Amino acid sequence: MKYFPKLKHSTSIHHVLVGDEDVNTFTITHPKHLGLFATPLADDRAAARHAYALADAAGKEPKHTIEERHGSSDSSPPDGKHEHHDEDPDEPVLKRAHEASTIQLFYDLFFVANLTTFTSVHEIDDADTLKSYVGFFGILWFTWFQVAMFDVRFSNDSVFERLCKALQFGIMAGFAVVGPNYKTGWVEGSKEAAAALSAFQTLSLILMASRLILACQYGAAYFWLFRYKKAHLPILAHIGTLFIAAMIYLGLYFGFGNAASDNGLIAWYITIAFESIVILAVSGRTKFLSFRRTAVVERLGLLTLIILGEGIIGLTGSVVKVGSDKSFTPDVIGMVICSVCIIYFLWMLYFDQEETNHVGTIRQQFWALLHFPFHVCILLVVEGLSRLSVWVKVIDVLNPYAATFEYLMVNLSSIYNDTTGGPTGEVLTSLVELYNETTLQLFEKWETPKYAVPNITDYLVLMENSDGNPREFAYGAANIMQFGFTFVTDNFGLNPPEAYLGTGNEMSGIVALFYTVFLYFFISAGLTLIILAVLFWTGKRRKLRGEILSIGFRILIGLGLCLLACMDLPSLQENNNSALNTYLYSPWILPTVVLAYGLVVLVDNLLINYVRKAVLRRKTQEIDTAV
Numbered sequence: 119m120k121y122f123p124k125l126k127h128s129t130s131i132h133h134v135l136v137g138d139e140d141v142n143t144f145t146i147t148h149p150k151h152l153g154l155f156a157t158p159l160a161d162d163r164a165a166a167r168h169a170y171a172l173a174d175a176a177g178k179e180p181k182h183t184i185e186e187r188h189g190s191s192d193s194s195p196p197d198g199k200h201e202h203h204d205e206d207p208d209e210p211v212l213k214r215a216h217e218a219s220t221i222q223l224f225y226d227l228f229f230v231a232n233l234t235t236f237t238s239v240h241e242i243d244d245a246d247t248l249k250s251y252v253g254f255f256g257i258l259w260f261t262w263f264q265v266a267m268f269d270v271r272f273s274n275d276s277v278f279e280r281l282c283k284a285l286q287f288g289i290m291a292g293f294a295v296v297g298p299n300y301k302t303g304w305v306e307g308s309k310e311a312a313a314a315l316s317a318f319q320t321l322s323l324i325l326m327a328s329r330l331i332l333a334c335q336y337g338a339a340y341f342w343l344f345r346y347k348k349a350h351l352p353i354l355a356h357i358g359t360l361f362i363a364a365m366i367y368l369g370l371y372f373g374f375g376n377a378a379s380d381n382g383l384i385a386w387y388i389t390i391a392f393e394s395i396v397i398l399a400v401s402g403r404t405k406f407l408s409f410r411r412t413a414v415v416e417r418l419g420l421l422t423l424i425i426l427g428e429g430i431i432g433l434t435g436s437v438v439k440v441g442s443d444k445s446f447t448p449d450v451i452g453m454v455i456c457s458v459c460i461i462y463f464l465w466m467l468y469f470d471q472e473e474t475n476h477v478g479t480i481r482q483q484f485w486a487l488l489h490f491p492f493h494v495c496i497l498l499v500v501e502g503l504s505r506l507s508v509w510v511k512v513i514d515v516l517n518p519y520a521a522t523f524e525y526l527m528v529n530l531s532s533i534y535n536d537t538t539g540g541p542t543g544e545v546l547t548s549l550v551e552l553y554n555e556t557t558l559q560l561f562e563k564w565e566t567p568k569y570a571v572p573n574i575t576d577y578l579v580l581m582e583n584s585d586g587n588p589r590e591f592a593y594g595a596a597n598i599m600q601f602g603f604t605f606v607t608d609n610f611g612l613n614p615p616e617a618y619l620g621t622g623n624e625m626s627g628i629v630a631l632f633y634t635v636f637l638y639f640f641i642s643a644g645l646t647l648i649i650l651a652v653l654f655w656t657g658k659r660r661k662l663r664g665e666i667l668s669i670g671f672r673i674l675i676g677l678g679l680c681l682l683a684c685m686d687l688p689s690l691q692e693n694n695n696s697a698l699n700t701y702l703y704s705p706w707i708l709p710t711v712v713l714a715y716g717l718v719v720l721v722d723n724l725l726i727n728y729v730r731k732a733v734l735r736r737k738t739q740e741i742d743t744a745v
Contacts, residue, residue, distance in 0.1 A: 218269075258293055296321045318374040460503060471650075671725075
């Protein structure tokens with residue numbers, strides 16, 4: 119006999135009798151009922167007080183709340199959901215969600231989609247592209263941050279909130295549209311300049327719309343908090359700041375129309391800094407607006423995972439590139455292992471820090487804001503990983519080719535400087551055969567190359583018919599070397615900066631590109647450790663002696679990694695045997711960072727465990743003495 123009992127309240131598990139057995143079965147989930155608006159106040163009693171205050175002002179009878187209709191005398195939410203401020207009736211009590219909602223996580227997916235798209239179309243080749251990359255990421259990050267600051271304190275599930283979130287999804291889609299054309303450092307009057315200025319104008323309108331949406335959301339929250347005197351000034355300051363920022367962005371729309379790009383970009387960044395600092399400062403001085411007992415730690419942690427995930431995407435793309443010739447040497451395998459270890463160590467260094475709620479309000483704001491430079495550094499580290507991984511493969515492929523070319527030039531120089539016997543055709547012929555054999559082996563590595571094998575016949579003929587003329591021979595060999603280098607880098611998806619395209623000096627452009635990658639990779643790797651040390655210092659008020667030593671060690675190793683970038687100084691590049699060139703062409707670039715990060719992880723654990731054992735030993739001795 120089967121029967122289904124009536125539903126009781128909103129339970130999702132039904133008690134069902136099947137034969138003589140009782141079983142629990144899950145019901146089908148029904149659509150959730152949403153109100154047009156939802157209160158950010160902690161419970162319905164607070165909402166009731168708000169309703170009575172509004173009704174009093176309007177001279178109407180207030181509607182009864184759920185508790186009054188059902189005769190409930192206690193509607194307190196579970197412990198930890200919010201803080202009570204019974205001693206101050208002028209300050210509101212807000213709901214405190216300790217976990218990010220699904221719609222907030224859904225919004226984060228739009229962020230990662232924007233980041234992936236922008237990274238795929240904007241490679242960092244030189245100082246200008248680096249500024250463009252960091253600038254766009256900053257605009258995107260602070261837009262996300264403004265939305266997240268509202269969500270962790272006021273967000274509720276209602277028709278109005280979902281409508282606002284849909285508009286914010288549209289804002290993120292707008293970022294994706296303008297991202298490919300976002301570029302600085304272009305030549306005035308060029309087609310790129312026109313496309314960039316148009317993108318800047320569109321982005322100004324997008325930023326204006328995003329701030330106005332947030333101002334409306336804070337306005338809705340102000341409606342519910344109106345009866346609390348201490349809520350007026352802070353919420354109105356939020357609304358006013360966002361509205362002023364929106365009007366500045368609107369003005370910059372017309373500013374970019376007059377081609378005042380540099381000043382416009384500076385105004386963008388100043389406005390973004392202004393709105394963030396003001397809102398954080400107001401939140402820091404207002405108890406109910408602080409980040410305590412909110413999901414801000416989880417939101418920033420999830421964003422950190424997203425950025426590390428971007429590094430994994432770039433790494434897998436690099437592995438596909440380096441495997442295009444179906445040859446995996448020990449250097450290449452080691453490069454892949456090092457890249458995985460660096461990303462893993464970054465995860466450990468950030469997420470192994472203990473979370474604590476017992477920090478001051480100012481520290482909360484500073485800790486949250488410090489994630490922007492931290493995320494920039496992580497992004498540059500993982501981006502550098504993907505580029506350097508391909509560079510290691512290029513060097514691995516070109517090493518035999520370059521060694522033969524160097525051997526050729528050394529012997530050619532010896533022949534040319536020999537005043538006793540003069541150049542001989544037999545020696546040149548043997549060198550031509552050796553070089554030709556190496557060149558053909560290089561080009562035959564790819565069964566189906568992405569780019570066609572260059573036409574080097576004319577240069578081979580020039581070398582073979584040089585009739586003992588070393589200069590003609592060297593000219594032909596140098597051109598073939600250039601073709602071979604460009605062929606390899608093209609097939610691995612490496613392109614020189616635009617300034618080198620079409621100049622016949624693309625080989626120097628590729629080398630200059632990796633000088634840039636080397637520079638920002640090591641500076642970012644070092645700064646990441648330093649910022650992690652500051653985050654650890656800020657996030658914990660009382661520190662053990664070992665934790666203080668751990669913070670100092672992170673800063674020391676971080677400074678050491680930053681100083682490695684000093685090898686890029688012009689004084690160290692006066693000749694081709696400079697320290698930078700030697701290091702750049704070696705397989706030790708990525709292992710250096712792996713060893714540094716691994717050492718920090720090891721020392722962190724050793725120091726903290728040692729001090730904790732010492733503290734435990736001292737407490738045990740005190741108890742024994744007392745007994």
